[in-house]
Amino acid sequence: MRPSLLGRALYYAALVAIIAGLTHIAALLMVPALAERDAYARVEALGPPFKTVALAEASPKARAFPYADPAVAAAVCRYDLSGGPVRARAPLGRPGFSSLSFHSRRGVVFYALTDRAATDGRMDALIVTPEQLRKLVAHDDEDNPSDDLRIVSPTIEGFVMERVLSQSPDDQASAARQAAAMTCAPEPIAEAEK
Amino acid sequence: MIGLFKALAVAVAGLALGLWATRAALTGALPIAVDSLGQWRMEARAGAADADPYTRARIERSGEIALGLGEGLRLTTRVDSQGRALDSSCLYKLGPQAPTARYWTLEAIDGAGYPFENADGRYVLRSTEILRHPDGGFTIWISEGPHAGNWLPLAPRVRFGLTMRLYDPALSDAAVGFERATAPSVVREHCG
Known part of the structure; x- marks a missing residue:
């Protein structure tokens, strides 16, 4: 018996839908690999690792990072863990919102903290690889454990970003000064005593 | 054959x-893998390591440096309370409240997520610089021409979007979902 016209139409529609679904999934998963101008690439273009770069205030002319807040002063510092853990430090020095966020090579925010989590007037964290964390923990004094905030980075490279929210247009310069004071620098693991 | x-x-x-x-x-x-809050869209997991492939691909493609889950949230809308596209030849009223957060900012953006050039050179309104009603609520007027009270200036004759960023939002809200009632509404007053 010959299949009906409707049956054949449904058969072809199902085939098209299956191919469309496979294409969609493949294309979606390929986007992160193909995106050349992702956030990390844009940050990479700004300077070498361990150098703090203040981002231009978001405006119609500064078109580097979309959806950036014009009320926020921001600075980035690119890190590379191949030479050891990296210390990120951001002094506060003014009231109001500021935050540190940690971004992997693939654009994932793997950790973020705000001024509310600051100790001794600064936001401070040690970025490590899983391997470096094991080494650090092995060196730790069991009776006097470290109170360092250690953050495991999913990739060897990445960047730290500080955001400082200004309270008014006049406050923007002060916010920018705080953002520019953020640093990230290698901090080798101290050799265990022989 | x-x-x-x-x-x-x-x-x-x-x-x-x-x-x-x-x-x-x-x-x-x-709108796949997008949460909505009233007329606003948000990607609550945008800054999370376990973001879904759609959110990840969107962020990678745009080059945006997303806000981390513990930092803040970005809400965006390109339509008014009745679902009509936002047009700068109209006057809009936004209010009367915002979801619970330590600070928030409101900005008018173009299709790519950047602010528009406007006569006033002002691109953003902060929660710290607006006038409030005695009950703590607020009204923000969004228009090309100057408006009394809290005014967010627009560029002439453009379709625009509004983005509201919540800094240090109430974390339970981010995790559990905001109450719909706390989303500000964008009401079109008149056009022309």
Whole structure:
């Protein structure tokens, strides 16, 4: 018996839908690999690792990072863990919102903290690889454990970003000064005593 | 011969449909993996390590440095309370409240997520610089021409979007979902 016209139409529609679904999934998963101008690439273009770069205030002319807040002063510092853990430090020095966020090579925010989590007037964290964390923990004094905030980075490279929210247009310069004071620098693991 | 032609037609149609769906999902035309709060859209997991593939692809493609889950949230809308596209030849009223957060800012953006040039040179309003009603609520007027009270200036004759960033939002809200009632509404007053 010959299949009906409707049956054949449904058969072809199902085939098209299956191919469309496979294409969609493949294309979606390929986007992160193909995106050349992702956030990390844009940050990479700004300077070498361990150098703090203040981002231009978001405006119609500064078109580097979309959806950036014009009320926020921001600075980035690119890190590379191949030479050891990296210390990120951001002094506060003014009231109001500021935050540190940690971004992997693939654009994932793997950790973020705000001024509310600051100790001794600064936001401070040690970025490590899983391997470096094991080494650090092995060196730790069991009776006097470290109170360092250690953050495991999913990739060897990445960047730290500080955001400082200004309270008014006049406050923007002060916010920018705080953002520019953020640093990230290698901090080798101290050799265990022989 | 006819069989080969049919197979080719099916393959081409499938590929085209799949690519179109991907593009639509990434540009926001198809709201896949997007949370909504009233008329606002948000990607609560944008800054999380376990973001879904759609959110990840959208962020990678745009080059945005997303806000981390513990830092803040970005809400965006391109329509008014009745679902009509936002147009700078109209006057809009935004209020009367915002979801619970330590600070928030409101900005008018273009299709790519950047502010518009405007006569006033002001692109953003902060929660710290607005006038409030005695009950703590607020009204923000959004228009091209100056308006008394809290005014967010627009560029002439453009379609625009509004983005509201919540800094240090109440974390339970981010995790559990905001109450719909706390989302500010964008009401079109008049046009022309």
